Amino acid sequence: MSEKESIVQSPSAEKKYEEELTFLSALPGNRPTGWALAPQQIVSFICGSEGEKLKRPNKSDVDAPRTLEITEKFVGNRALVERCVITLMGERGLMLVGEPGTAKSMLSELLSAAISGSSEMTVQGTAGTDESHLRYGWNYSALIAKGPHAEALIPSPILLAMRGGKIGRVEEITRCLPEIQDALVSILSERRLSVPELNTTEYAKPGFNLIGTANLRDKGVSEMSAALKRRFNFEHVLPISDFDQELSLVKSRTNTVLPKDLAKNVDLAVLETLVTLFRDLRNGVTNEGWAVEKPEAVMSTAEVVQVVAAVVRNHEHFPKKSAMDHVPGYLKGVVIKDDQSDLDRLLAYWDSTVKRRAENEPLWADLFAARNELTT
Template sequence: MTMPETSAPTADTAGESVGAEVLRPHAEDAFAGELAALAAADDRPRPARWRLSPWAVATYLLGGTLPDGTVITPKYVGPRRIIEVAVTTLATDRALLLLGVPGTAKTWVSEHLAAAVSGDSTLLVQGTAGTPEEAIRYGWNYAQLLAHGPSRDALVSSPVMRAMAEGMTARIEELTRIPADVQDSLITILSEKTLPVPELGQEIQAVRGFNVIATANDRDRGINDLSSALRRRFNTVVLPLPATAEAEVDIVSRRVDQIGRSLDLPGGLEGIAEIRRVVTVFRELRDGVTADGRTKIKSPSGTLSTAEAISVVTNGLALAAHFGDGVLRPGDVASGILGAVVRDPAADRVIWQEYVETVVRERDGWKDFYRACREVGA
């Protein structure tokens, strides 16, 4: 999608002054100021066709302060080594597979890696059960094909084909949701770095700088497992759930603040107490034990991921802004938590009601949240 013409944002305003008409700018547009500042300060060797050096790419993802005082905001909060391994993989001839449970920022990391490495995160194949082989290889303009027969003009390049020809980074989301025979069309591309076009008696050879970032989640294991041949073409990096509650609160706060500014909602940091509460509830139900380790509880069927916590808090901010006084309160998040927890109406509702009565009800300082949960049907 083409951005409206606007002046480039500075690093201080990245993400908030980019294209007022665009609801969700691409990473390379939203953080153009930071990427430009990193490029100007980056004096380290860069692989062919990379916009930044591996060190600068890692700094863009993890955050830091440049010598000129420019602050690079962290895009990923987690172990540094994970990002370093991911960036190093892209600098080799092996493709990168980001693996983890839903909500561990696989898509987010994939987008920002592509933005920092190639300056373009839009060469994307969205994996679904109906993704055809053409989405990965190439298709045809059938009007041209019928009128003039097979030709380069009739060929419709896939994002992967374009990335090969231009030395860019292609992204494939939800790889394990793609049918197995379509997945395997990647084998020749990743191993031989070439894409045969037998209809034309030609091939597209990848130029230096080309690579692929794929994502897959652990819950999809068994839907369309990767063949061993394809798995060997990837270096797998597992993105874990946040290790601590504080880390998860930090992640949720940052993303809610970014999303809230794009939607003109009140600042998420003003509701930090409710963000902590949402994170606490999600972590306890996810782990099957209270934060103090004293009480075991049942876990519901859903993942209760960090991404879902961000969604719950963002929706709560919208409720507070449009139907409250602008301050995030327990009543604004209670219904969102209920919707995230109760996926199986029979089993999950019992688990949620038990949690509310045995944990929430007895916790100091949570009486208002308990009442809000009761009001929405707990």
């Protein structure tokens, strides 16, 4: 395979962070049966080593550097990540719930990559998900030719996770119909799956568990059956609360999203302005304590990164007087999805907060001058 063919847009976490995972596997610690890393190393992998270079023992014969700083991947509460790891050691699954764009999927992928060395045993929940996606299906031509036999069975990613003692993931679980979701009840409580057609039972190996993610905007969490809810420990993932943490995440994500030559042109003041703007609209109040009417739309960190990247690209290819001139156009795309009254809220924000800041701050003055772009 040529180098170009082997490059993908978004490699899995276990590929992307292969060196860190190999390095962490050489550090001491008690690993639960079936796990690739000890709990402390999993938390270090996800939350980073806080600027410290970790050192691995001399005698370990892994192909990794002797010392390595572990990058911070999930920005947020370390205790939450610890609880996630502890939950996955127990008999319940882990359910990550929260607003869109709060890194639930990212956290679930990082946890499974660190625990199992693989994050690919994943089912994407949709209204069309059926039992075969969570249990097993059949290769019908093999079934017709020879009747039910083991080779005709097509295991779901969850069954593969059970067989391999790995973490299975169900993304957007609440988008599946409740009666389909309930296929997971017996898998989680009995840790086995019966296959009546073959008169056999598949048993989960040690290390198997499930991570579900659910988006609170989908409003489906309340419709999950009580039986299934009881088989998961719920963790709420919140938007990043600290300004500096969010700014530094947006900076580093922008660096990875944009090509190097563009990323180096990103002005920190532009980033600060956009992070401030998104936080005002998300929180409904500014740093100065001024009230802001919150739009219905999702104003997550992921959206900030998208807008920053689009503004920088646009300014590079079709420059205007100020980079800020491009902001209203992209902001409209984020804020005004299906609720036109969100445009009024945005205009009200412009006429209050943006206008007030424009008196003293040049970038906010540029933003205010571009107000027309919101209505055209």
